[in-house]
Amino acid sequence: MARILVTGAxxxxxxxxxxxxxxxxxxxxxxxxxxxxxxxRFVMIGxxxxxxxxSSTLIDIDAVVHLAGLAHREDAREAExxxxxxxxxxxxxxxxxxxxxxxxxxxxxxxxxETEQNPQNANAYGRSKLASEAHVRRxxxxxGIGIALRPPLVYGPDAPGNWQKLQHLAAKRLPLPFGAVRxxxxxxxxxxxxxxxxxxxxxxxxxxxGGTYEIADREVVSLSQILCWLREGMERPAWLLPxxxxxxxxxxxxxxxxxLKAALLDDLTLDPSAFxxxxxxxxxxxxxxxxxxxxxxxxxxx
Numbered sequence: 153m154a155r156i157l158v159t160g161a162x163x164x165x166x167x168x169x170x171x172x173x174x175x176x177x178x179x180x181x182x183x184x185x186x187x188x189x190x191x192x193r194f195v196m197i198g199x200x201x202x203x204x205x206x207s208s209t210l211i212d213i214d215a216v217v218h219l220a221g222l223a224h225r226e227d228a229r230e231a232e233x234x235x236x237x238x239x240x241x242x243x244x245x246x247x248x249x250x251x252x253x254x255x256x257x258x259x260x261x262x263x264x265x266e267t268e269q270n271p272q273n274a275n276a277y278g279r280s281k282l283a284s285e286a287h288v289r290r291x292x293x294x295x296g297i298g299i300a301l302r303p304p305l306v307y308g309p310d311a312p313g314n315w316q317k318l319q320h321l322a323a324k325r326l327p328l329p330f331g332a333v334r335x336x337x338x339x340x341x342x343x344x345x346x347x348x349x350x351x352x353x354x355x356x357x358x359x360x361x362g363g364t365y366e367i368a369d370r371e372v373v374s375l376s377q378i379l380c381w382l383r384e385g386m387e388r389p390a391w392l393l394p395x396x397x398x399x400x401x402x403x404x405x406x407x408x409x410x411x412l413k414a415a416l417l418d419d420l421t422l423d424p425s426a427f428x429x430x431x432x433x434x435x436x437x438x439x440x441x442x443x444x445x446x447x448x449x450x451x452x453x454x
Contacts, residue, residue, distance in 0.1 A: 160220030202239035206247035215255035230276035237280035255356035297356040308342035309449035322382040331392030338368040338422040341442035365427035385447025
């Protein structure tokens with residue numbers, strides 16, 4: 153058993169992660185801006201940024217899993233992304249070093265890879281996530297074990313954002329125009345991500361690991377497969393019409409939904425093989441199982 157501090161424990165991923173950590177008999181301290189009313193130890197940290205005082209939070213802690221951050225918020229300014237994701241991680245990593253914390257596992261994003269590969273088109277979120285990874289590396293260079301994971305879209309029945317929109321769409325008793333979409337998307341179920349986070353954490357506590365890794369389901373899927381599996385879980389017919397991809401592109405441009413179109417119809421593949429090799433990790437669920445489960449839980453909760 154280890155004493156683990158989890159930032160962002162009240163968020164979508166954090167809620168799932170805390171449950172997995174408890175199932176593995178770790179002692180959890182939640183850090184955040186609001187207490188969820190659980191019996192677990194909770195510390196109020198307020199807004200995360202360069203001035204956050206972590207010193208009292210890290211007393212009697214063995215390792216930190218850093219999930220908290222500012223994600224794709226349309227009204228956020230560039231300075232806000234960097235204050236939370238970049239400077240907030242810098243302050244936490246420095247506090248971990250000062251407190252003698254053994255392991256820091258941080259959740260980054262595949263947007264950091266896209267920033268490396270195409271910096272001229274990178275947004276503030278991607279740049280701030282790439283910057284945050286440097287602080288995890290510096291923590292490792294100074295004697296700790298620092299691990300950063302880069303997931304793509306993380307999904308599950310209670311996932312927010314585009315996945316929530318997709319589930320609502322799949323739940324409609326209407327035909328959908330995506331039967332001809334054969335794109336290639338890497339995604340990561342929240343179950344697989346949490347298992348990977350705990351695997352990395354426990355390896356670090358045993359002195360193994362370190363580095364930045366892409367993490368995803370083993371399988372690459374298309375939008376048409378996703379909708380079929382969601383609707384199977386919902387006990388709906390697939391009912392997908394084979395509308396040409398070019399027509400879908402045109403509709404997205406005319407309706408101003410290019411970002412949503414890119415997130416669902418474009419290709420985006422990750423390679424989790426390095427993480428699988430270094431940590432001897434095997435995803436506990438397949439994409440098909442996880443997507444069907446998501447649809448089944450989503451519809452039963454309505």
